[in-house]
Amino acid sequence: MITVENLTKTFTQSNTSVAALDDVSLQVPDGSVCGVVGTSGAGKSTLARCIALLEKPDSGAIRVDGTDLVSLEGSKLRAARRRIGVVPQGDSLLRQRTAAGNVALPLESAKVPAAQRRSRVAELLDLVGLADKSSVYPDHLSGGQRQRVAVARALAAKPSVLLADEPTSALDPGTTDSVLTVLERARSELGVTVLVVTHDMAVVRRIADDVAVLEEGRVVEHGKVLDLVSEPGSRIGSTLLPETDQASTLQLDSGGHDVVAEVVLVGFAAVGALLPEASSRFGVELSILGGGLTRLGDTPVAKFRVGLSGERSESALKWMIERDAHVRRAPVSVDGVAA
Template sequence: MIEIRNLHKSYAGHDGPVEVLKGIDLVVPEGTITAVVGPSGAGKTTLSHCISLLEKPTSGEILVDGRDLSHLRGRQLRSARRAIGTIFQHSALLRRITVAENVALPLRNLGVVQHEMEDRVAELLDRVGLLHKANAYPGQLSGGQRQRVGIARALALRPRILLSDESTSGLDPETTAQILDLLASLRSDLGLSIILITHEMDVVRHVADQVAALSDGRLSEYGSLPSLVADQDSAVGHQLLPVSALPLPPRFDLALELAYRDGAVDPEWFTRLAVDHGIRLALLGGTVEARGDIALGRAVVGIHSEQYRPAIEALDRLGIQARLRDDAARSTTHDETPLEVVA
């Protein structure tokens, strides 16, 4: 497990210190993947450098399995870095040596004996499906294969933490999915704590257990992926599962935003509303995705105002949250009339 406590990082500027990280608190439990997202300049790269111990935080703590690594120096720092493996955006392989030699670099630097190093390299390349490419050079590999070699190298010293810094950026969708599936299997098989730095919401939705959003150096949102998608006030949730909606048809006078609250929502909920409750809806837009055995869903529907209250109650029983789409109506409750916001 990795725990980040009140992490600050400042750099010297022309007019004094420039604070980039402003008190980050984050926990990544063992065997989970936490995605860190945010716009350019939010502090993602700086956070990545602090976690990998490439840069020393100005203040705060970085604990791996309860041990604070943030203030170590010299030999202790070099030893502590072994607990954190890093996968870089462009694999960062040395092109003049073979795939096997690239994976062996951390072991060779550590002084591991030759036969143990060879066994470990073969084990790692087999784990990422590239044992047959051991004697190839990076230039002979595809982008996805180079990233797999980078993953094998990151695992060489048996780290407890795996930091993936934009490792799927620039890869095609199929290759991206393969890399993410590999990371998910490593998370499960090795009990790794994985931190995924990315700007790609498709990547987050595919593999993350938790999501942490940075904004101006602060943690603006943090939670499990299903809980953020279900939270209608979550900006990250809307980015994770965006919905484009058609205009409200003239025969309907209210629009509702829906979000799956429970992972086991009946896929026939739309029909059940009509058959069991006589509630007519117009489906204006929606997105539903399976995440393992959990369904993530958002939708926008049109409804007649006289059916508003029974629809809200019926949807709630079906595990679906609903609220008026109009911003001025979002404070409306079951006991308030929605007629004031009829379009």
């Protein structure tokens, strides 16, 4: 587990102190993927560099598996760094070394015997889908392949934590998908805890269990993705889920609706059956006024703006809430049209 407590980090620019991180606290559970998102300058990369011990924070604690890394020095600090694999932003491979040679670098530094190095390198290149590229130099690899080699190199020393700073930056969608697949395999097959710094919400949508939103060096939202998207007013929810307002220009039924609500449904059963079952069970007419479906990791999630008409509309809405639908009622004007 990664635990960050009250972390602060300031830099001096033109004789002015600028807070890159301001009292940041968050937890990343063992074996999970946490996305750290925010606009440029929000403090994302500074947070990753502090956790990787590449920057020393001004104050606060960073604990990995219960050990406070900030307090370590000398050989203990070097040993702690080996437990954290880092995939830096941009193309970081050495051009004079093959893919296998790049992956072997941390093992050579740790003086791992040659036979063990070869075995570990082969294992990791297979993990990232590049077993046939072991003797190829970086200039003859695609951008996505180079990034996958960088992930393999970061995993060479068997770290418990993997930090990836903008791992899909400047990659096309197909190449991005291959890199995210590798990060997923690192978590699922090696049990590595992954923290991904990204501006790309598609990364969060695809692989993140948890997410932290940074704004001007502060955490303004943090938690499990599937919990946050169901909360009214969630920044993550508004970003990851389909828009419902686009349908506000659609013509409503001429008689209007008795109830208009925004409904978030999570999971296969809820997305597939809850709305039609509510309609038939309570004998109400249910109209989809906007929204749509998406997928967060392996979980389907729907966000709809719905209109219900009929005497038992309120009962139908209550029944959906009792079955874990997340509902926010929309105001309805006196003539029955959603405001």
